[in-house]
Amino acid sequence: MKIAVCIKQVPDTETKVRIAADGRSLDETGVTFVVSPYDEIAVEEGLRIKEKRGGEVVAFSVGDERVSTSLRTVLALGADRAVHLKDPAFENSDALGLSRILAAALKPEAFDLILFGKQAVGTDRGQLGPRVAELLDLPHVGVVVRLALEGDRFTAHREVEGAQEVMEGGLPVVLTAQKGLNEPRYASLKGILAAKKKEIKVLTIAELGLNPSMVGSAGARTRWEKLELPPARTAGKILKGMDPGEAARELVRLLREEAKVI
Amino acid sequence: MKPFKALDYYAIDGLLSEEERLIRDTIRAFVSEQVLPRIEKHFREGTFPKELIPPLAELGTLGSSLQGYGCAGLGPVAYGLIMQELERGDSGLRSFVSVQGGLVMYPIHAFGSEEQKEKWLPAMARGEVIGCFGLTEPDFGSNPAGMLTHVVKKGDKYVLNGTKAWITNGTLADLAVVWAKLDGEVQGFLVEKGTPGFGSKDHEGKFSLRASVTSELFFQDCAIPVSNRLPKAEGLKAALACLNQARYGIAWGVMGSALAVFDEALEYAKTRIVFGKPVAGFQLQQRKLVWMATEITKGQLLCLQLGRLKEAAKATPQQVSMAKMNNCYVARECAKLGREILGANGITDEYQVGRHLCNIESVYTYEGTHDVHTLIVGQDLTGIAAYS
Numbered sequence: 001m002k003i004a005v006c007i008k009q010v011p012d013t014e015t016k017v018r019i020a021a022d023g024r025s026l027d028e029t030g031v032t033f034v035v036s037p038y039d040e041i042a043v044e045e046g047l048r049i050k051e052k053r054g055g056e057v058v059a060f061s062v063g064d065e066r067v068s069t070s071l072r073t074v075l076a077l078g079a080d081r082a083v084h085l086k087d088p089a090f091e092n093s094d095a096l097g098l099s100r101i102l103a104a105a106l107k108p109e110a111f112d113l114i115l116f117g118k119q120a121v122g123t124d125r126g127q128l129g130p131r132v133a134e135l136l137d138l139p140h141v142g143v144v145v146r147l148a149l150e151g152d153r154f155t156a157h158r159e160v161e162g163a164q165e166v167m168e169g170g171l172p173v174v175l176t177a178q179k180g181l182n183e184p185r186y187a188s189l190k191g192i193l194a195a196k197k198k199e200i201k202v203l204t205i206a207e208l209g210l211n212p213s214m215v216g217s218a219g220a221r222t223r224w225e226k227l228e229l230p231p232a233r234t235a236g237k238i239l240k241g242m243d244p245g246e247a248a249r250e251l252v253r254l255l256r257e258e259a260k261v262i
Numbered sequence: 263m264k265p266f267k268a269l270d271y272y273a274i275d276g277l278l279s280e281e282e283r284l285i286r287d288t289i290r291a292f293v294s295e296q297v298l299p300r301i302e303k304h305f306r307e308g309t310f311p312k313e314l315i316p317p318l319a320e321l322g323t324l325g326s327s328l329q330g331y332g333c334a335g336l337g338p339v340a341y342g343l344i345m346q347e348l349e350r351g352d353s354g355l356r357s358f359v360s361v362q363g364g365l366v367m368y369p370i371h372a373f374g375s376e377e378q379k380e381k382w383l384p385a386m387a388r389g390e391v392i393g394c395f396g397l398t399e400p401d402f403g404s405n406p407a408g409m410l411t412h413v414v415k416k417g418d419k420y421v422l423n424g425t426k427a428w429i430t431n432g433t434l435a436d437l438a439v440v441w442a443k444l445d446g447e448v449q450g451f452l453v454e455k456g457t458p459g460f461g462s463k464d465h466e467g468k469f470s471l472r473a474s475v476t477s478e479l480f481f482q483d484c485a486i487p488v489s490n491r492l493p494k495a496e497g498l499k500a501a502l503a504c505l506n507q508a509r510y511g512i513a514w515g516v517m518g519s520a521l522a523v524f525d526e527a528l529e530y531a532k533t534r535i536v537f538g539k540p541v542a543g544f545q546l547q548q549r550k551l552v553w554m555a556t557e558i559t560k561g562q563l564l565c566l567q568l569g570r571l572k573e574a575a576k577a578t579p580q581q582v583s584m585a586k587m588n589n590c591y592v593a594r595e596c597a598k599l600g601r602e603i604l605g606a607n608g609i610t611d612e613y614q615v616g617r618h619l620c621n622i623e624s625v626y627t628y629e630g631t632h633d634v635h636t637l638i639v640g641q642d643l644t645g646i647a648a649y650s
């Protein structure tokens with residue numbers, strides 16, 4: 001099994017977001033970056049499949065130098081090698097540009113399985129999985145919560161409104177991971193030490209054979225026009241799943257003990 | 263549980279390698295997600311969280327600084343960071359890992375025969391065998407040289423008699439490293455649980471390190487094979503070498519306790535309103551927070567430089583003493599100040615500070631009290647021993 005996992009580096013979900021002076025990007029000072037949580041689930045799924053069926057897990061990410069720490073994290077978790085798609089021309093790529101970069105890098109390797117998180121936290125676009133599948137002319141199943149492989153066939157359960165859809169098909173396939181698919185592991189200390197010796201290969205626009213007009217700002221069909229913080233407001237509290245008597249008692253308790261107004 | 267953001271006022275993070283940071287962050291996440299949600303209950307009930315042994319082993323935290331035998335072979339700074347993160351969770355949990363790695367696996371690794379190493383170290387790294395370290399006795403704590411526990415050789419057996427007290431992991435352990443006198447000289451012996459004549463009993467009524475097991479060990483004509491002596495452990499200095507190892511970890515560990523307490527106190531001070539403004543808005547309270555932040559920053563730098571010296575095999579035991587002494591003092595003061603800031607909430611286990619406050623009393627005392635480390639550094643500076 002040759003398994004690819006595409007990961008994105010995102011600000012830690014606890015980050016207090018600040019908008020940069022240009023009004024259309026994030027101020028990155030003091031921000032810690034992590035592997036997007038849904039991508040962690042994709043990595044875990046790839047590792048589990050490899051552990052059962054053998055083969056290799058290769059991590060891919062597009063971004064500047066900073067992204068290499070996230071690739072190192074995935075290597076520490078157990079991925080075999082990583083590919084860092086890094087070129088000044090890639091900056092400000094939109095989902096279309098990013099999918100072109102990833103597809104160009106994935107194509108020559110002929111993977112059996114290409115995994116993504118269902119969306120990256122922060123931008124929450126959820127576009128890359130389906131776009132890459134389209135560019136590679138592969139089938140795609142999104143928002144997968146259960147996956148079984150048998151020979152060169154897969155069965156994937158995906159969440160739909162109030163139900164689960166079961167999709168079957170043949171490999172190769174592009175899947176995007178949803179919470180519930182698995183519980184990601186912690187890197188072991190030995191894994192972290194071993195990661196140092198694993199390869200992170202850097203590929204530039206020239207090596208991918210892409211035209212600069214296809215990626216970055218030049219190739220973008222969408223761009224961030226303006227970023228605004230939502231107006232500040234204090235969170236309300238909703239008492240759910242109780243009968244009215246219980247809810248009233250709880251409300252009185254909260255007014256007394258938390259709000260301390262009675 | 264939300265991710266923990268530790269104070270890093272001097273951008274010390276930048277002095278760590280990428281690998282050291284990754285190790286630190288991994289243990290930090292583990293503590294937030296797996297330790298903190300369950301530790302108060304264990305502390306309240308006075309039980310050790312045994313369910314954490316398998317994941318701690320899987321992560322590779324047991325004997326993580328040792329080379330070979332299934333151990334991770336980490337450098338001293340990475341090891342220290344692990345201790346810091348574990349103690350950010352609870353001093354009892356860090357004690358468990360310190361004892362297993364620094365006080366039991368380390369002496370077997372350093373002073374054991376090849377056979378002993380093969381037999382015990384991989385199983386201990388996997389968390390299948392738990393160890394304890396018996397040096398202290400009811401009447402000899404700061405002065406272990408006075409110990410009464412002794413062995414005599416009878417045929418192919420050593421026969422052990424005596425009592426050890428305050429032994430972390432005592433009743434939990436499958437294997438005890440016991441220090442006893444053979445012909446008047448202190449030596450190390452491996453005693454397995456279940457050996458006839460070996461009994462143990464927990465110390466009751468602790469208000470400190472409640473989520474850790476602390477026990478007395480009894481040896482009454484306890485016969486062990488001669489092959490259970492640690493062949494290369496000659497004299498008390500072997501036991502002290504173990505302590506030096508564990509004390510180094512404590513110097514880092516207590517910074518974790520201080521970071522937890524500082525974080526909680528700062529958050530509380532910013533949100534709790536008194537006299538119409540946040541607690542943090544009053545000069546008296548800012549002074550406490552500033553003291554904590556300053557001393558924690560100094561303590562972190564002390565640890566890091568000590569770690570770099572250790573990496574270069576240049577750290578002296580006296581330098582380790584200074585760090586243990588200073589950082590335990592700082593953590594103890596931080597716990598007190600943090601508790602003050604939390605007012606009445608500081609005395610309930612809904613907040614962490616009370617637990618750290620109680621725990622740190624043990625850490626301040628074990629592995630050489632603050633006084634004893636002061637005397638060690640004092641002797642180093644003056645050339646005059648002032649112990650007796």
Ligand SMILES: Cc1cc2nc3c(=O)[nH]c(=O)nc-3n(C[C@H](O)[C@H](O)[C@H](O)COP(=O)(O)OP(=O)(O)OC[C@H]3O[C@@H](n4cnc5c(N)ncnc54)[C@H](O)[C@@H]3O)c2cc1C
Pocket residue numbers: 361395396397398400401402403404405427428429430431470471476624627628629630631632633634637648649650
């Ligand atoms: C929770 C816990 C876990 C422990 N775990 C272990 C363990 O796993 N293994 C182990 O072997 N031991 C363990 N200990 C024991 C610990 O190391 C001893 O308690 C410590 O060394 C102090 O000894 P003591 O309690 O007998 O105090 P004492 O030596 O009786 O000291 C009493 C007081 O006198 C002071 N004092 C002593 N000597 C001098 C001096 N020369 N000059 C000035 N002041 C002095 C001390 O600083 C202290 O304030 C543990 C202790 C605790 C509390």
